[in-house]
Amino acid sequence: MPLTGQSIIAGVAHPGTGGSFTAVDPRTGGPLGPEISCLAPDEVHLATRAAAEAFPAYRATSPSDRADFLEAIAEEIEALGDELLERAHAESALPLARLQGERGRTCGQLRMFAGVVRQGDHLGVRIDPALPERAPLPRPDLRVRHLPLGPVAVFGASNFPLAFSTAGGDTASALAAGCPVVVKAHNAHPGTGELVGQAIARAAERSGMPAGVFSLVFGLGTEVGAALVTDPHIQAVGFTGSRAGGLALVAAAAGRPQPIPVYAEMSSTNPVIVLEGALAGDPEPLAAGYVASLTLGSGQFCTNPGLLFLPEGPAGDAFLAAVEQAAASATGQTMLTPQIRAAFGTGTARLGAHPSVQTIAQGLAGGDDNAPAPVVFTTRLAALADDHGLTEEIFGAAGLVVRFGDVARLADHLAGLEGQLTATIHATEADHAEAAALLPVLETRAGRILFNGWPTGVEVTHAMVHGGPFPATSDSRTTSVGSLAIERFQRPVCYQDVPAGLLPAPVRDDNPWGLRRRIDGELEPRP
Amino acid sequence: MPLTGQSIIAGVAHPGTGGSFTAVDPRTGGPLGPEISCLAPDEVHLATRAAAEAFPAYRATSPSDRADFLEAIAEEIEALGDELLERAHAESALPLARLQGERGRTCGQLRMFAGVVRQGDHLGVRIDPALPERAPLPRPDLRVRHLPLGPVAVFGASNFPLAFSTAGGDTASALAAGCPVVVKAHNAHPGTGELVGQAIARAAERSGMPAGVFSLVFGLGTEVGAALVTDPHIQAVGFTGSRAGGLALVAAAAGRPQPIPVYAEMSSTNPVIVLEGALAGDPEPLAAGYVASLTLGSGQFCTNPGLLFLPEGPAGDAFLAAVEQAAASATGQTMLTPQIRAAFGTGTARLGAHPSVQTIAQGLAGGDDNAPAPVVFTTRLAALADDHGLTEEIFGAAGLVVRFGDVARLADHLAGLEGQLTATIHATEADHAEAAALLPVLETRAGRILFNGWPTGVEVTHAMVHGGPFPATSDSRTTSVGSLAIERFQRPVCYQDVPAGLLPAPVRDDNPWGLRRRIDGELEPRP
Structure with a gap:
């Protein structure tokens, strides 16, 4: 599929009325077509509304369907072949070998999150069975699972056009948690962004996911990003970039009628x-x-x-x-x-x-x-x-x-x-x-x-923390790399005396997803 | 020990220069002595500095020592006997039987958190062993544990003078996580607050904890609370109260040079x-x-x-x-x-x-x-x-x-x-x-x-969620009741290739604390 230079709203290319720009080859300063058509700030709601509409169906997907989708994204990215690497090379000047490795990391972390979703420990299921004979009052039946927060806005990094951009760590972990994602494309690599966005849209279609589960929006200046973060449908933000950019998003999110979490990875001198x-x-x-x-x-x-x-x-x-x-x-x-x-x-x-x-x-x-x-x-x-x-x-x-x-x-x-x-x-x-x-x-x-090592080189694995106290990040309680990142996009919900036939699958007695559950405070063995 | 009407700074009664007030019996409008001496906003740092000084030693306590401390607090509260119930009754007009139950809940949740600390699952230990033979690059040894955030400011609720005030859920979960606590005493029950504060101070002393692990400060108006939340030593805030009060603390925390998390439980109509x-x-x-x-x-x-x-x-x-x-x-x-x-x-x-x-x-x-x-x-x-x-x-x-x-x-x-x-x-x-x-x-x-039940009556247990989307709380990702609350006051830290002799106890190979660890993404059986 050729580059259109247009935003992708729920799987469909969408021109905007917010002006245009052309990508630049940093080695020559020369232009890289096509012209990119940007959304105006008041067009962003097209993507966020699609995400909100997709949320109920997407969050209800089974672990296996959601994991298949993540793996399909990896396959579609790989299927882009050299075209992706060459475009990313032209837009970023990063060496082809490095981009090849970065593609491997990108697809590897999508597959890691597929594994996390299938395993299901992130759902944090807890059950305290009823104690009908307890005195002076019986204890009700209590069950906890974690739910996705809702649509997430992702701002990718210039320095990882693949692994921390359109289908990067924030997108992978948010999708894994069950959150639809709206990516604000990075203007330093818009063609790379569109290619990857098309791959995600294809993966969503062939996996039977609701189209609004993913959108990619192009925008000039900071207004489109601000419109995204202040859009009422957006429930969390992932950002990797400069301190000024991150702090602006944190302030915008805090100023909303309903404040939302912002995970901004900003700056560090790594002593x-x-x-x-x-x-x-x-x-x-x-x-x-x-x-x-x-x-x-x-x-x-x-x-x-x-x-x-x-x-x-x-x-x-x-x-x-x-x-x-x-x-x-x-x-x-x-x-x-x-x-x-x-x-x-x-x-x-x-x-x-x-x-x-x-x-x-x-x-x-x-x-x-x-x-x-x-x-x-x-x-x-x-x-x-x-x-x-x-x-x-x-x-x-x-x-x-x-x-x-x-x-x-x-x-x-x-x-x-x-x-x-x-x-x-x-x-x-x-x-x-x-x-x-x-x-x-x-x-x-x-x-x-x-x-006795060097901080560059961040393993994408279970025991990684890529985070830290402010201002390295805006929220030290999490990581943006590794499987623990899925927890950033969740919240716990408790079910009290909910009839067996109405309980959601993760907390049902017959445990259809084969989850490891915490019963009265102690973890069960895996079934 | 008689009531002094003074703040308790690291175990020592401390008069302030911020004016005074007298508690009121809500049934009669009459005064309840003694006169309460308030700190001025610029005296709050005495408590926060003591907390910061206590933090390194307190967070390094073993699970067993920390759990003993939590249990000692429960014992000291019980040892206050009827004096505590009568004072709480006089200040709140809540029936004695209710306060007796609330005391049981208060001590019960301290003991529950002692159990959580001894068990150690909240430390979230993850180990990805080194893969020296991996191609193209070896994988380093990676280990994660969770650390306490630092000193926590707690604002108790008027409607739970025991279970959600000085030694209430926020204090218990923060202390369990390893965070020193500075409580802003609630002015609707200052005598109750001082009695409980003395009990905590006695428990700290007899458990060998650093005195700064707990302070209780009296203050008039909102300035003392604001000084606490904006104090650079404070790293998180727990609050239960009105929406206006909670939102003011959220705004104050967001406006700090270093923003910090605020867990404000504010308002709900519970449909x-x-x-x-x-x-x-x-x-x-x-x-x-x-x-x-x-x-x-x-x-x-x-x-x-x-x-x-x-x-x-x-x-x-x-x-x-x-x-x-x-x-x-x-x-x-x-x-x-x-x-x-x-x-x-x-x-x-x-x-x-x-x-x-x-x-x-x-x-x-x-x-x-x-x-x-x-x-x-x-x-x-x-x-x-x-x-x-x-x-x-x-x-x-x-x-x-x-x-x-x-x-x-x-x-x-x-x-x-x-x-x-x-x-x-x-x-x-x-x-x-x-x-x-x-x-x-x-x-x-x-x-x-x-x-088929009623929302009043919140079990203090492992599968409880007392939280919810804004504005029920300022942070839907957590709960303020139940054992899951300990996770609010922690952040993950990763150790990469740290020599065996320098690793902290929770991530050492010999697992001296007997923790259940996640190895390469899968939980081990409990040792």
Whole structure:
């Protein structure tokens, strides 16, 4: 099916009256057709109404039908073949090999959620049987299951045009929970968005799902997104992007007559702490690992190690020298958009000109205007206390190495850091006493704690947390990656003395879905 | 220990500079000493700082030590003996027998949470073991556990001076999760609050808990509460009370530099739907049940059945006649405060004067100025569509019976109702087709659905949901009653490749706490 440049409303291409734009090849600045026809803010309700109409039927689907749908989406995305990868490559400048891996991750997480839906533990079924003989009053029969919240608005990320965009983690987990989804297409990769949107629409049709279970809307500026978040049919929001963008959606959602949850994954500098023992050997592998993580994907990861804390002294100096050497041969890759590249330029110029900051390593610029050289700066811990702006995220391959003298003082500093997605310690056994003292501090500041690794690379699995205290996310109680994410889009409902014939399947005595249930507070074995 | 009328900051009585007030006996309007010394808003930080200082040690307590502490609180409350009941009776006018039951519930829920803490399922441990041989990249070792959010501010309810106040459900679940608690004492029962606060402080001391794990602060007006919610140490808020009060706290929390979750349980009219079959027999038991639930505790329950939908026609008329008779002999009990009684008067006067509303039943006033007569109004479904104000909650023993002709039209109306704590259907088997059609509508509108019972009376157990869509609560994803409430005060943290010797106990391979863990997505049997 060719690209139409139109929104997809409940399976049907839909032109809008909200203006138009054309995608841009970030390597050349040249246009990538077709022209994209945008909805006006007052046309968004077409998608949300379709989602609301689809909700009763979609939430009532059996685990097996819903799981089949998720798997059908994965199949339809794979069936797009090279066309999808080539379009995503043209729109994002991300290497084809990376996009191939990202497609695998996208389809893998859809299939993981299919498995979660079939297994059913997320329904959190609890049964407290009636106690008719209890004195002074009998206890009624009580049964809990979780229900989906309702239609969800999803705002994808520029840096994951597949795995965190149209059919990305938020869409997969919301659909798995039983929520229809309306995606606001990312304007940095509209063609990729439409191709994936068409794949989801095809999957919905062949799986017999109500068409309104999925829509994709194009819009200019921020008004269409605001219209989506304030639409009364929308019951939750998933967002991955900038802090300003996320906070605007949080404020819009809080200002509704009926406030709704917003899961915004916003910004993080992902502190890495190198302890003395980790510097005892050859500094080169550690430095190479750091530079590789820092420059991966042009540094355009929310888990990019933007801050590295390094001991003062000769071992730290040797590590820095090795970083300088490794960074010198690192070549900039084309960034996702000219705007992101411009912000990188502003951020690195600000740091480079800061009186307390030295530029210690510089790589090579890439082959076009949007491929700036990776850069590493250094400063001292005391300077951070004087200027909190030093630790602001610079999206891209820019690192700040902070030298510290004393681990206790470092711990004090870390305790005051903003919330983070990740925190990493490099340590050997000789450092364990110091690491043990840092751990409780990092637990309060980050959603994931790593040892002797690098934060880029987020496993899509059951024990992943991609989240963290504000402002890393707007809601630290959840994750946006991994199977636990399904719980974000649910609420519990209790059934008291509901007649057996009227009970919904998950809480029926005959347990037709084969769920593991909590009876009087204790989990049953799986039937 | 005698009442001091002072705040309890980390175990120590603390006078304030924020003015003073004296408790009032709602039956007489007379004062109940001692004078209560209030903190000024800028003194609240004494309590929150103590809570923040206690947090690292308190959250590190073992399940057994923390459970012992919760049980010690129950014991210390019981050790207060009749003094507590008499003070609560004097301050609230609630009957002694009711307060005795409420004390049992209060201590029962503390002990239930002790059991939850010992069992440990709330920690949600997940382990995805490393896959060093996986291609193209090895999988790291990933482990998740849940951590407490941090210090919690609790605002208790006037209508449950024990079970939903100082040591009530929010305090018990937050302490169980590992969060220190700062309670803003309710000014309708300050002496009761201080007695219970002293009991908690004694329990903390004898259990070896850090003193800052609990504080109780007195304050005038709304400024002290606002100071608490906007204090940077506070990481979550529990509230039970009016919609205006809850929404003010939600707004204050959202306006913080770091927004925090607010769990506000606010208002609900708890619709009861009577279907034809339920009217087929003798109407008297049903009418008696309704009037008993409506007038229980002077109607001062968040689950009071304020709205009852009744079929038009002779069977409904007969039910109404039976209601009139049952209500005629119902005597008003003293309400909690003169303010609540005044609001009841305003609300019932407004309904009584409404051109579409008839007063159909009136009980007897009680023996003092604060004990108004229960009252039942009636109107037609069409009138509700014209004036949404008709369905506003009137806190107290006032019911509105809404006559409907057609269940399909009723379903449309219910779909547009505000979020509710409960929804109830009275039906016999002959009504099941109609009930089945109503159920999905009610599921989207309420947190608990009952059949052939009355919503007052909330079991404190594992399968209870006392929550619901906005504005019943500010966060439909949780419950404020029952063991599931512990999850409100937690966030997940992931440990990636953390050395065995540094892992926290819940995620260690040797599983020292005997937890049930989810390995690669599947729950293990309990060890």
